[in-house]
Amino acid sequence: MDRQKELITLEEYIIHAQNKFPGATGELSQLLRDIGLAAKIISREVNKAGITNILGLEGSENVHGENVKKLDLFANEQLISALSRSNITCMVISEENEGLVRLSADAGKYIVFMDPLDGSSNIDVSLSIGSIFSIYMRPEGKHKLTDQDALQPGVKQVAAGYVLYGSSTVLAYTTGLGVRIFTLDPSIGEFILSQRDVKIPDYGNIYSADEGSYNFWDPGLKQYVKYCQQIDADTGRPYKARYVGCMAADVHRTLMQGGIFMYPDSTRYPNGKLRLMYECNPLSFIIEQAGGMAIDGKGRIMEIQPQAIHECTPVYIGSKKNVEKLKEFIDQYDGE
Numbered sequence: 001m002d003r004q005k006e007l008i009t010l011e012e013y014i015i016h017a018q019n020k021f022p023g024a025t026g027e028l029s030q031l032l033r034d035i036g037l038a039a040k041i042i043s044r045e046v047n048k049a050g051i052t053n054i055l056g057l058e059g060s061e062n063v064h065g066e067n068v069k070k071l072d073l074f075a076n077e078q079l080i081s082a083l084s085r086s087n088i089t090c091m092v093i094s095e096e097n098e099g100l101v102r103l104s105a106d107a108g109k110y111i112v113f114m115d116p117l118d119g120s121s122n123i124d125v126s127l128s129i130g131s132i133f134s135i136y137m138r139p140e141g142k143h144k145l146t147d148q149d150a151l152q153p154g155v156k157q158v159a160a161g162y163v164l165y166g167s168s169t170v171l172a173y174t175t176g177l178g179v180r181i182f183t184l185d186p187s188i189g190e191f192i193l194s195q196r197d198v199k200i201p202d203y204g205n206i207y208s209a210d211e212g213s214y215n216f217w218d219p220g221l222k223q224y225v226k227y228c229q230q231i232d233a234d235t236g237r238p239y240k241a242r243y244v245g246c247m248a249a250d251v252h253r254t255l256m257q258g259g260i261f262m263y264p265d266s267t268r269y270p271n272g273k274l275r276l277m278y279e280c281n282p283l284s285f286i287i288e289q290a291g292g293m294a295i296d297g298k299g300r301i302m303e304i305q306p307q308a309i310h311e312c313t314p315v316y317i318g319s320k321k322n323v324e325k326l327k328e329f330i331d332q333y334d335g336e
């Protein structure tokens with residue numbers, strides 16, 4: 001069979017990619033495979049959530065005071081269990097847990113941040129949801145780790161990615177050498193390589209934001225959205241407005257079709273709503289690796305020095321030309 005047409009599974013691809021690095025220990029490969037296994041189990045439950053008793057609220061709240069859905073907890077448990085299997089991860093920081101979760105592998109090489117089920121308000125209405133992960137090295141020579149050891153800027157990520165449970169289940173990841181996308185074939189229970197070296201269009205005609213919050217926004221974003229809505233054939237305006245309410249889904253569409261996703265700081269969310277460590281940094285790593293751009297309105301998301309494991313940030317992410325145009329409006333209307 002022609003190799004080009006042969007199915008390449010996530011496991012095969014990871015091992016093949018690792019073999020290019022003679023010094024590789026295989027630990028990161030194993031970590032990525034463990035995440036892939038958890039993703040298959042979560043996908044199975046997501047796709048039959050309406051049948052089994054797994055929809056609805058679990059009854060508790062997460063660190064952000066948001067109601068926790070049963071699938072949130074299931075996804076969190078599956079990912080923590082998968083990361084505990086191979087004694088490679090020393091600690092996990094999850095949206096679903098107040099503090100850091102120390103795994104048995106105290107000497108484990110990696111620290112994992114994750115949003116186990118991003119966009120969970122979409123669960124009960126069968127819209128897209130996702131899992132997002134971000135992987136850092138454990139600081140050298142440190143035995144007893146604290147929150148501070150986990151607070152590394154996004155440029156220190158060794159790998160990041162997301163799983164999108166949508167019309168199909170896709171897994172995208174990067175280790176800093178470009179972006180790969182795999183699509184789950186449920187009939188064989190394997191993620192199959194579907195796109196090798198994904199590049200985001202340099203310009204797109206889709207903008208994505210919760211416009212219901214317009215009156216909470218700063219002037220720069222208000223003026224930019226008006227710009228998106230003006231009629232101008234040369235620049236493909238008016239743009240289309242698309243907003244799923246799940247960052248992984250909105251960023252995946254932006255990666256595929258171009259454009260911009262925005263969740264700004266506002267009078268409602270003075271520091272933005274989306275979390276730096278397990279939403280914005282991993283998705284910024286993916287988008288930058290695909291040739292796009294991700295800023296907080298001033299500078300690169302991935303250069304922010306985090307002060308707290310659950311901190312939030314404004315985020316404007318997508319095609320380079322779209323983000324640069326937005327930045328012009330912010331500088332013009334919101335300048336110091």
Ligand code: P6P
Pocket residue numbers: 118119120121210245246247248250263273274
């Ligand atoms: P809003 C989901 O809760 C999330 O964290 C992101 O996935 C999503 O982009 C955003 O919040 C949606 O926020 O305020 O529109 O419900």
